[in-house]
Amino acid sequence: MGKVLPLGGNYAVAYAVKACDVDVITAYPISPQTTIVERLSEFVANGELNAEFLHVESEHTALSVAIGAAAVGARTYSATCSQGLALMNELLYIMSYIRLPMVLTIVNRALSAPINIWNDHSDFMSVNDSGWIMMMSASNQEAYDEILLGYRIAEDPRVLLPVITSMDGYIQSHVVEPVEIVSDEEAISFAPKRRSWVTLDPDKPVTMGPVGDPSYYFEFRRQLWEAMKESRKVFDEATEEFAKRFGRKYSAIETYMLEDAEVAIVGMGSFMGTIKAFVDRARRDGVKVGALRVKLYRPFPSEDIARALSNVKLVGVMDRALMPGSAAGGHLHHEVAFALRQAGLETKTIGFIAGLGGRLLTMDNVKQMVNVLINYKDKTVKELPKEPIFIGVRE
């Protein structure tokens, strides 16, 4: 049993990064991420963490430097969100396709315009094709634990992909709750520094990221596809081992009261906690509702989701980001609907768009969504809404 500390999500993550004994931190501040790198700079300054802490002039540089650091074999960390993540975009693809491991934390925040520092999943979803393994936590404890899982998975020689861990801006990053932290020895024993990838070394020269003309480029894409698939096995092994060592069991998805559910809400992130609390209340009134939280977003756990929802009549998929012009409305709905279809299931879906740009989400919003599901649960597919339903917006 580790030590329980009252920590905001950002500080929790900083403690985890320290415990993983990172070698290089590249930092550029942006709300609500700033206090992660701020705390890490204190750890470095007071000697608790022996790492290069690099203040850079932009997020673009933050990830460029991270690529260089990982390329020489350093355990590398950075954190960002929103516009900062958008500025990193071209480097995200370079990092993953060179197959360099690192951990990057996104403290989920809306994208401009209008300028908005508050929480939604627009930034996270905007990089979902970048070839990174992607997880989203729902508590500060989980945000902490994702860092340990992240390094273990990223540096596994069967994977060698960078990992994005994430938490909701403010709702987790700045909310204090109890977090159990493990000793540095325990963290390193769980996620040992393996230097398992090809690194830049003057004695054994290699070239990284050169031109890949049409006779090679395609194969790089294909190889990453395979590595991403393989990473699921490694994720499952890592979460098993994590549970054995630390007593907390994570899975690609978290299901709640789905066994006999007629309707269910699928979503991601910390608001799923409020949905679970709603399910508890609704169950007392005899409403057969359940919930499913997607933790692992890349690789997407399609089969797990289909299996968990196979007996549900109607699923409401809540997206906290918008895919304008798409019939699905949001990224998660798109993925979940495809997963159900590929599994040959009759389970129907409705898309909900909720909580964009920090718009408050409450129990009443959950009730509204569940009422929609109950009204439509016995209708045919043709009778379902053709567009996502926007929850809590002024029309």
Add this chain to the structure above:
Amino acid sequence: MSGLLGRFEIRWHGRGGQGIVTAADLTATAAILSGYYAQSIPTFGTERRGAPVIAYNRIDRQVIYERSPVVEPDAVVVADPHLLINPKPLIAGLKSGGYLIVNTAKSVDEIRGIFKRDDVKIATINATKLAMDVLKAPIVNTAMVGALISATKILSLDPVIQAVKERFPSRLVEPNVQLIKQAYELVKVS
């Protein structure tokens, strides 16, 4: 453990610069040190010194799943007497049998006259005066934590003092502990 029965939820009202977010953090820290599960929830806007600020706490013996702001608090703490000119948002949702804890020079009866609620307990403390005496500054957050735990009995004094020791720079520990103890003694509840 002291008198926490089930879930206890708190809403803090203050103004930017008075340390309301820190007050909620201290309360959550003290609750966690007492063996409870607790959240301290700030609200974020474009922070300006002097603007109204709200923060929340949830405390429970069990893990808390909810992530949304507190709507029906068991206790409301009003850290700035100037906020009393608009009492409606202060009292909104306060449960029957709940606590309203106000930083004021007024009496409990005068405060009850403003809010017109007979079904809640009202606690008053002149925290601004205490803070000016002890800290030489009108920073009332720690005094209001002292008043809160004294009026509601949800937490005992020791874990709150421990929380101050853990979260404050050492030069600020002693005066704030003194302030908490004074507020704890002097708060009037009816």
